Amino acid sequence: MKKLRSVTNLPEKKKAKKKKKFLIAETITPYISLNRSFENLIDKIIHGDNLTILKSIPKNTINLIITSPPYFKQRDYGIGIGNEKTTEEYVENLLRVFSECERILTNDGSIVFNLGDKYLESSLQLIPFRFAIEVQKRFPVKLVNNITWVKLNPTPRQYQKRLVSSTEPFFHFVKDDGYYYNLSDYINNNGIKNKRTNGNNIGKRYFDLIESSNLTLEQKKLALCELQEVIKEVRAGKIESFRMKIKGIHSEPFGGQNGGRKYQLMKKGFTIIKIKGNPIKRDVIECAVETIKGSKHPAIYPLYIIKEIIKLLSRPNDIVLDPFIGSGTTAVAAKDLGRRYIGIDINEEYCKYARARIKNLNENKLPELFT
Numbered sequence: 001m002k003k004l005r006s007v008t009n010l011p012e013k014k015k016a017k018k019k020k021k022f023l024i025a026e027t028i029t030p031y032i033s034l035n036r037s038f039e040n041l042i043d044k045i046i047h048g049d050n051l052t053i054l055k056s057i058p059k060n061t062i063n064l065i066i067t068s069p070p071y072f073k074q075r076d077y078g079i080g081i082g083n084e085k086t087t088e089e090y091v092e093n094l095l096r097v098f099s100e101c102e103r104i105l106t107n108d109g110s111i112v113f114n115l116g117d118k119y120l121e122s123s124l125q126l127i128p129f130r131f132a133i134e135v136q137k138r139f140p141v142k143l144v145n146n147i148t149w150v151k152l153n154p155t156p157r158q159y160q161k162r163l164v165s166s167t168e169p170f171f172h173f174v175k176d177d178g179y180y181y182n183l184s185d186y187i188n189n190n191g192i193k194n195k196r197t198n199g200n201n202i203g204k205r206y207f208d209l210i211e212s213s214n215l216t217l218e219q220k221k222l223a224l225c226e227l228q229e230v231i232k233e234v235r236a237g238k239i240e241s242f243r244m245k246i247k248g249i250h251s252e253p254f255g256g257q258n259g260g261r262k263y264q265l266m267k268k269g270f271t272i273i274k275i276k277g278n279p280i281k282r283d284v285i286e287c288a289v290e291t292i293k294g295s296k297h298p299a300i301y302p303l304y305i306i307k308e309i310i311k312l313l314s315r316p317n318d319i320v321l322d323p324f325i326g327s328g329t330t331a332v333a334a335k336d337l338g339r340r341y342i343g344i345d346i347n348e349e350y351c352k353y354a355r356a357r358i359k360n361l362n363e364n365k366l367p368e369l370f371t
């Protein structure tokens with residue numbers, strides 16, 4: 001920025017020339033030297049080998065790492081990880097990168113690795129799981145979730161003797177139980193909350209079931225009374241919905257303690273389960289495979305998933321790092337959500353493309369994503 005300001009007194013033609021020069025210098029970050037200060041890496045897409053660059057980052061400084069390394073022998077990115085001779089070598093190389101990620105992560109941070117699997121001689125290798133198991137054996141981390149991405153539009157293949165793979169794991173690792181977690185911001189379906197509050201049929205079938213049950217008269221009276229109360233709660237929007245279990249009609253719950261549902265069923269002849277407004281947040285995320293018009297990168301993960309993960313696992317202004325940045329998805333998502341970013345890729349063309357995507361975001365250009 002400083003350099004750009006210094007050209008303001010030059011004649012117009014010269015100014016344009018200089019500006020162009022400096023802009024180019026700004027957009028192409030050269031292979032960094034290890035003594036480049038940490039602050040200089042922030043909000044940059046850096047061209048280079050991730051292991052070398054990660055080693056220049058101080059420990060306990062990065063709040064969130066989200067990444068998707070190249071699949072084993074899937075695509076030819078020219079150089080870098082994914083071209084190893086064996087799955088074992090490939091997993092070892094990923095573990096080296098993970099080791100650095102674990103070192104630079106803050107104690108309340110998270111690491112999310114998205115990996116794809118591979119068939120070799122018609123046998124699925126379970127590579128993502130081999131990696132996750134080794135991580136747990138070798139590093140002081142915990143696996144919080146295996147979030148399964150269900151691809152809504154998998155590549156349509158016509159295998160005669162196997163089904164089409166359409167899922168990929170996102171492994172969520174942490175260093176400590178005190179990891180930052182903002183569940184209320186993750187995949188919110190507020191639009192469908194309490195959509196049945198005005199219905200006249202709420203709980204109607206339970207009136208009939210109570211009537212036809214073998215409960216005593218006293219039990220039936222109490223069941224009808226509690227049923228009317230819970231219906232009022234749904235109508236008032238205090239709870240989302242409810243389920244009722246009636247002795248002799250519904251199956252008994254397994255196990256349970258005194259005072260629990262099984263006990264209520266035995267004593268009162270019925271039990272009512274209230275369902276609060278919060279939708280269940282599952283370890284499954286459904287989303288189409290991303291395609292970007294004119295993309296220079298063959299394997300882009302969905303911006304939607306990455307944004308949801310960033311909202312779940314980081315605060316505004318936190319630093320989000322991706323050591324295999326590719327087309328820049330993680331940085332675009334981070335920037336758009338007011339987080340800082342660091343992206344690394346060994347392929348200079350991808351770095352340029354990632355920077356262009358971020359620039360488009362800065363300039364509020366129309367979204368370039370088509371699914």
Ligand SMILES: C[S@@+](CC[C@H](N)C(=O)[O-])C[C@H]1O[C@@H](n2cnc3c(N)ncnc32)[C@H](O)[C@@H]1O
Pocket residue numbers: 048049050051067068069070071077079080081082297299300301302323324325326327328329330344345346347350
């Ligand atoms: C699957 S792609 C990442 C795609 C990215 N998630 C996106 O949405 O565009 C993996 C990337 O890792 C890069 N890569 C492979 N080995 C690397 C290494 N040792 N250091 C840095 N980047 C590497 C490849 O050039 C490739 O762009």
